Amino acid sequence: MQKLISGILISSCILTILSCNKDEAYDIYAVPLYVPILESMNMPRPEGSYNYPVIPNTKEWIKLNDREQMVDVCQINKSVVKAMSTQAVIQALWEYPLYADFFAWENTQKGYEFVYEELNVFQELKKRSDAASCLLYRYQRVAEKHKKHAFAHYLLEMHLAQNYFISQLNTDEKKAVVKRALEIFTIRQQDPEFTDTFMAIDITFYLVGRIMIHDQYKPFVDKLSIKPGWEKLFTEHVYNFYRSQDEANEFLETITSMANDYIKK
Known part of the structure; x- marks a missing residue:
């Protein structure tokens, strides 16, 4: 139960803190919660990284009625993800506005599948033959301790723990x-x-x-x-x-x- 509550609080913080000054175009480095998310990577943001058109705490986001609509507005077109580098694909998952929702599940594996399996960008990552090596590259660089993004490494570990990625290593x-x-x-x-x-x-x-x-x-x-x-x-x-x-x-x-x-x- 404590884990469930913690996960819900994490997701709530993401929905509350993420903000930007413009609804249609924004500088990701000016979005408060993205700062530690980007810092914790200890690597440059990949070229061609995707900027989600609608993020929490904007006028468009507030108009969304439920999680299903939030997922829909964050869904990246298949033709777009196919043209992205593997690191840019991973970056889209790294910055996905609802990425921490799986922490709200008692069974983290099931929560992981619930959050990611429905995303085009995740399905694309599973097709990439260099997905695991790109994840490892990040894992070797991710911050072990970041006060404002303390669970960054856990996100990479859950990706790397999937058998379809392990089999690539x-x-x-x-x-x-x-x-x-x-x-x-x-x-x-x-x-x-x-x-x-x-x-x-x-x-x-x-x-x-x-x-x-x-x-x-x-x-x-x-x-x-x-x-x-x-x-x-x-x-x-x-x-x-x-x-x-x-x-x-x-x-x-x-x-x-x-x-x-x-x-x-």
């Missing part, structure tokens, strides 16, 4: 993703302001585990066979096991140790 790239995930987790755990153990299990280690499962890394697969509660995190995105702090700690110690061994193999 070669062995070295998979190890690079796992190494980066452990690095981000360690950095955040060292700062009480950014320590979020349960969300890290839900997303960061969801990614790490799915990569090891995809690679059929035997020590991890064998461990899951005797820990069905853990396995459900990766198959059904059910994670009741971490209601117990002791169980959560055991899981983190185990998956972290195995992930480090996986990187070295």
